[in-house]
Amino acid sequence: MAKITLVEAVNLALAHALEHDPSVVLLGEDIGPNGGVFRATAGLQERFGEQRVLDTPLAESMIAGLAIGMAAMGLKPVAEIQFSGFVYPTIDQIINHAGRLRTRTRGRLTVPMVLRTPSGAGIHAPEHHSESNEALFAHMPGVRVVMPSSPQRAYGLLLAAIRDPDPVVFFEPTRLYRLHKQEVEDSGEPLPLDTCFVLREGRDLTLVSWGAMIHETLEAARVLADTGVEAEVIDLATLSPIDYETILDSVARTGRLVVVHEAPRTAGLGGEILAEVAERAGYDLAAPPVRVTGYDVVTPLFKLEHDFMPSVARIVAGARRVLEG
Amino acid sequence: MAKITLVEAVNLALAHALEHDPSVVLLGEDIGPNGGVFRATAGLQERFGEQRVLDTPLAESMIAGLAIGMAAMGLKPVAEIQFSGFVYPTIDQIINHAGRLRTRTRGRLTVPMVLRTPSGAGIHAPEHHSESNEALFAHMPGVRVVMPSSPQRAYGLLLAAIRDPDPVVFFEPTRLYRLHKQEVEDSGEPLPLDTCFVLREGRDLTLVSWGAMIHETLEAARVLADTGVEAEVIDLATLSPIDYETILDSVARTGRLVVVHEAPRTAGLGGEILAEVAERAGYDLAAPPVRVTGYDVVTPLFKLEHDFMPSVARIVAGARRVLEG
Amino acid sequence: MPTIVAHFDVPFVRCLDPEGRVVDDLPAVASDTEALRAMFRAILRVRLFDAKAVALQRTGQLGTYASCLGHEALHVGIGSALRPEDAFFPTYREYGTQLWRGVRMSEILLFWGGDERGSAFADQPHDFPWAVPIGTQTLHASGAALAFRLRREPRVALATVGDGGTSQGDFYEAMNAAGVWSLPVIFVVVNNRWAISVPLAKQTAAQTLAQKAIAAGIPGVQVDGNDLLAVRAVLDEAVARARRGEGPTVIEALTYRLSDHTTADDARRYRGKEEVERAWAEEPVVRLRRFLVERGLWTDAEEKRWTERCQEEIEEAVRTYLGTGTPPLEDIFDHTFATLPAGLAAQRAEALAARESTPHG
Amino acid sequence: MPTIVAHFDVPFVRCLDPEGRVVDDLPAVASDTEALRAMFRAILRVRLFDAKAVALQRTGQLGTYASCLGHEALHVGIGSALRPEDAFFPTYREYGTQLWRGVRMSEILLFWGGDERGSAFADQPHDFPWAVPIGTQTLHASGAALAFRLRREPRVALATVGDGGTSQGDFYEAMNAAGVWSLPVIFVVVNNRWAISVPLAKQTAAQTLAQKAIAAGIPGVQVDGNDLLAVRAVLDEAVARARRGEGPTVIEALTYRLSDHTTADDARRYRGKEEVERAWAEEPVVRLRRFLVERGLWTDAEEKRWTERCQEEIEEAVRTYLGTGTPPLEDIFDHTFATLPAGLAAQRAEALAARESTPHG
């Protein structure tokens, strides 16, 4: 079993799905002969043909709208949006139709589609290529939002997303695409979409994060461990609907919560999680919870992107704040 | 001074702006001879001409994109989106350009535009006409989000929004359009976009809400008052950026917080406010804060819309929860 | 002197003039007596239904309703040209097509009565529900057609879109996709001259809406949408082409919105009486009736009997509608996802509890 | 037999063939010797700049960069046809136009070097910055043109959009708006045959991209975009029409992306060498040079001198760029709104403090 990167794990999951389910169809810009600008679909058109892996015209609302029509007619489309800054034209179709068709028709029509898109900053990309906009989708009823943070989870969660009978927006953290390798068995085993993953156990405080920031969050946990503080690290993984049981269980033990995300702070998912924890477990909290997030500014071009993304130091400082109360 | 409704106050503010600032131009679907489907622009084209009040083709991305181009060239466009369910095609233009152009060009180009749109349920409207999606816009850097809850505030806040040098998304609660009348002086006086409004003072708990739900929230405060509980009621009014000083000041006194909104709960603005208060004033809280919100479902068609919108009873129950701790 | 590198014509098809006189070759269906009569009956049926729905709204028994008055021939033309396995993607007015394809009258009323069960279509498995966000349905149709094409099914997708809807980017994206993959999809542009209060001249500078097809490199044709036979002529050809794998067609159907935009609208604010009167002279029922009566295919007596039967059916549908009551509150939770997530289950319980303590009308 | 109700031709204009031979009437500017020489110099200048930018990226001194190799005549044609008070709405490749209109080389490098100050354009007050979200800029151009029209200013807005960009709904919405209000706007479709890896045939079934104008009822014309004189011929006419208040034009300029899509792309994955070689035979510099040299308007010696001057200018720009350093962190906060809201002020302070404790490169 070879060690592979996250983007290779995405490719592996897509190949597995194409191989085992004839209703799976990939569509997107440059996913065919070019294999996707990040190579997530490399080799797939060659292997599965132009009927299964479709290069589309350049139009994101179109990609989403086509996928809805395809899904409602029984296919399982997996659509790629090339960068997260270009996902906005899909929002109308996703919120007004993908997430609604089941309830609008009381189950008569459903939309088992996946919308894959890269997410986040940190790869020196051009303007509009580095946004984190998962919170917009997490606010949409009827839509699942998922973001893996390792090759194994990318593989298992993507398979689960493709098999899920409802629409899933699947964010892939570009910064992790090639950062780590991990052994990934091509077992076809999905990972559950209704639980977070506890990546590290700890009794002193709970760090919740997702996507690329898991990397800094784990690093912060290691830095804290050096000072004798044991942080529990939870990868949210499925960002909507959120598995609060795991989080509340952890906070019940640690009494301290820090949520870390790259997206802007205001109306980000950190607010959602702090609020729910405060609401449901306020008395468990030994100290006010803390958010460590991107600022409420446009993701800067790359000369300043590292000042925008929460650093290990900022996470550690947040943890200290919550530890000192 | 006549008493007028909220929609008439909107009309009055628009007329005032058109009258006093030649760079103000209105555009939108059916805002001309028809005066807008809610009559917000009634009579304005007749009075100010087709060069100032423009009926547009039917395309919301177009309306937003045109407004950006107009604004960057020195006009002050006030665009109307006919119902909030149709605002989604504007998101790409609003987040990628309206909210970014200033920082992208380091102040060389700016976008002093207003995007007006109705918001919320409760008027027995057809499908897709009853959504509350303010949280999506509140997550966008560089964009102000405003929602008035009375004729006076509609007048003053809309004037302020039009004069503001940056983009403002202005939500008008349809349920309040004709519900109350209030004396509104056509003074041209704007209201500030950086403070909430304390509508009722109280020492026992803080109720924060906005838009149409202010109505139920005030009613809940009256119900509570009957039982001897004095609730402070804060109209958030400017939903982004949020005036936390007023909220924190109130919570410091009351120790108890309930946020009420009609939008779905997950990743709604209630989460944002609870989180910020928990983070900055966690020790002031005598009891876990509470959100009373719409559910995480598609706004139902009108037979069930009243079950979706937070009722006075649900707000009172939320208040009791936070009072009893 | 520039050379000409591309060249396009937009044809217009009409078979019957407003007086019901034959003015061009008739399509094959014109010699199928029973088909003609069935279509005319369907036209009358939807007109009667539509009038009742407006009346229900006027008497406070229905929410806002969008009348299809004047569009009936087009609707029935579409319905009768398709097969059951084809898929239809309507806007919010195409009751004539929907009734033909198995949607129940009571479902239409439920939808406008604020009840999602109106889109559950007990007898129509795969057609899309009404698309209120203008233009979005055109992409669903192209997506469905892409599914048919990929699975090699001989099915056709058909979307309607209004004259106003042709201004939406989605429509162009849908046509363009259809062109690229030569999809079995038909876009019928229902040019009823108005988008609420905006007349066609303020909607676009295009002389015809059929020519919008040229942008996608696909055929576009204009048809008299009040002339059932012309509608069938162009549709039969478009459907046959699509089914043979020869690709998409755009059909601009000229008709007129004889009603207000919806019952919430007052068209007198923005359009003159004369224009509406002129439009009445071209409406679809009279000409087809004349055509049929002159050929001995329809009689006043028959029309009276048929009208009565329709009225009975309509009354029955209204009773079903009015008797349906409020949907179960659980439904709004239980159909959000295939399986209820934990958080939503809690909200469901909360909602049911709230309903207990403060029941609504 | 259907009647024909509308009829359209798409003209194609070329003045110089790839060998620089005159094949059609020349525009007025062709007799303005100094203008011709200035345009040719500008073409050489941007080609030299572009090569340097690619080299900077290859040596790790610039971020991802989108080369304009092969588009230079079109860019300079656009730049020279406009007046300073007109407004330009580019995609991300139109350096030739931008340099003509006062954008600095160092600004272009700053932008691709990850620095917002690259879009601050010290010498160009109102042109839009690069539009990376494909197609969106076309609406800004129509909006600007609407502003000009409402204020009765004799200004013209011009947007470029790629062949791929013509698939975006925004483009149709922009053209349609331009048609409705007869706006002084020009859309130049830069048909370089590829949208990253997607060839034109997979982008649209339309035989030409000029015909997309027909959907909006506005004139569309195709031009050899590698032929500066043809570009000026069609642009001069379109600009004059727009300035006279006669409305918009769509110009499809046929050119070729001789480079990879960006420096992050490897075009060998999806297109053959022969195609690129054929395209090199049609590139814009050679034919204009021949035309000028044959008329005694340009010499090798001049080209050598000019090349040297450009290289100096470019080196100076590179020095400025490389010497610019990281923008002040405050800027990302201070330009979010005209005035800094309280919450953002706190975040600004936090960011500056974080920078203090863990400084970055």
Ligand SMILES: Cc1ncc(C[n+]2csc(CCOP(=O)(O)OP(=O)(O)O)c2C)c(N)n1
């Ligand atoms: C995206 C969107 N914008 C606005 C509306 C509000 N609206 C409903 S119908 C309508 C006019 C539609 O005109 P047209 O497409 O010609 O269809 P018609 O009503 O004439 O059948 C408008 C603007 C909407 N439903 N969807």
Ligand SMILES: Cc1ncc(C[n+]2csc(CCOP(=O)(O)OP(=O)(O)O)c2C)c(N)n1
């Ligand atoms: C909305 C959007 N979707 C996707 C992209 C990614 N992308 C950048 S350039 C490009 C191809 C553009 O092709 P074309 O319009 O022909 O312009 P060209 O690059 O050939 O100049 C794509 C898909 C983008 N920038 N914006």
Ligand SMILES: [Mg+2]
């Ligand atoms: Mg219409």
Ligand SMILES: [Mg+2]
């Ligand atoms: Mg291209």
